[in-house]
Amino acid sequence: MDRYAVIGNPIKQSMSPVIHRAFARETNQNLEYDKLFAEVDGFKPVVDAFFAAGAKGLNVTAPFKLDAFAYADSLTERARTAGAVNTLALQDDGRLLGDNTDGPGLVSDIRDRLGWRIEGQRVLVLGAGGATRGTLLPLLNECPALLHIANRTASKAVQLAEDFAAYGDLSASGLDKIPQAFDLVINASAAGLSGERPQIDPSVMGTGSCAYDMVYGAEPTAFLRWAEPLSASTADGLGMLVGQAAEAFYLWRGVRPSVEPVLSMLREALR
Ligand code: ATR
Incomplete structure (x- = not known):
């Protein structure tokens, strides 16, 4: 099964797994999505190991968006101008594309x-x-x-x-x-x-x-x-959170998920 994750520190609070699993269910995409923790100066070894194990993509949250920017093999224009990467996507040629979907x-x-x-x-x-x-x-x-x-x-x-x-x-x-x-x-x-x-x-x-x-x-x-x-x-900005996830999902899977059902679910969970 294709593997994805979000990396951050702290990472416990991240809603990305809930969002991406809901997108996958809705669009019938067979994938796994987990949370990865790294020490603040330990981004590279954790990400090296993740992709060496065959993962297809990674979301990146604080404090690692600059590390991901440096880690990517190539960048989209929006990531380059943002000066930060929140999404890494494995390409067919084995290179990692850094994007910013925020x-x-x-x-x-x-x-x-x-x-x-x-x-x-x-x-x-x-x-x-x-x-x-x-x-x-x-x-x-x-x-x-x-x-x-x-x-x-x-x-x-x-x-x-x-x-x-x-x-x-x-x-x-x-x-x-x-x-x-x-x-x-x-x-x-x-x-x-x-x-x-x-x-x-x-x-x-x-x-x-x-x-x-x-x-x-x-x-x-x-x-x-x-x-x-x-x-x-x-x-x-709850809609932006779901929106950036939807853009990352599209980059990885080529399918656009619906944001409204996931947004309602998160809004409910926040109450
Ligand atoms: P982020 O990555 O979230 O943008 P950042 O790069 O540290 O975080 O930038 C924080 C921004 O919020 C800055 O523009 C900061 O204003 P200063 O440049 O004057 O520091 C702004 N900010 C933080 N607290 C603020 C406050 N209480 N009132 C107005 N602006 C504030």
């Missing part, structure tokens, strides 16, 4: 599942860390009217905008200097992980705007609680 998972959740528009819209991304870097190319590929990055540390947002200048028009600022109202505001900052939200002015939310938080939890995040009365629609 950004595509975000875009498919917003565009396909939620039915929010990105094309032609004014899009604001909050944060300028690895999560933001991974989403910029997939977002630019959707042709927003404009894409602005705002970060607590303004210089990091400006640097990211410069790094991606070749891929499209981007602007950048600190959180306190956001120049106008937006149609879609995506919180890619890590603020929610400590129960906080990026301090931005309510005028940033345009009329009928949509607010998306890449963080998720049993309760709405601080950002979504703040955005709720200011927006037409809000959503957390």
Whole structure:
């Protein structure tokens, strides 16, 4: 049976096995999917052994996305621009392709599942860390009217905008200097992980705007609680989690699983 896994540290909490086993059942794919633990400096030997034993693919979560980037034999453009790999896929020639499905998972959740528009819209991304870097190319590929990055540390947002200048028009600022109202505001900052939200002015939310938080939890995040009365629609990142898994599953198996049933199951489990 074809073997897959997710590697991380910690790894106990990972929902990837539940998600991929559900995808496999739904699409009649015969595969095994497990969890792999590695010490923080022990990515390579664990992954060497996994693929030497005949595995076909691996999902990679914190803190190993940079290790996986270095480990891959070749990279997709979206992994290269993200600077991180969350999916390794064994190719027919025996080489390992490194991909990053986090950004595509975000875009498919917003565009396909939620039915929010990105094309032609004014899009604001909050944060300028690895999560933001991974989403910029997939977002630019959707042709927003404009894409602005705002970060607590303004210089990091400006640097990211410069790094991606070749891929499209981007602007950048600190959180306190956001120049106008937006149609879609995506919180890619890590603020929610400590129960906080990026301090931005309510005028940033345009009329009928949509607010998306890449963080998720049993309760709405601080950002979504703040955005709720200011927006037409809000959503957390649970759909992105399922979306990135669906993109990885597609890369490995060439089949697109349905995200809705798995998302409902995870939402129930979070309660
Ligand atoms: P990740 O890989 O999750 O993006 P990261 O690379 O450490 O993590 O980046 C974290 C991002 O969240 C940064 O943009 C950080 O802002 P700074 O660059 O100013 O540090 C942002 N962030 C973290 N806590 C925040 C908070 N309480 N308010 C606003 N932004 C915050």
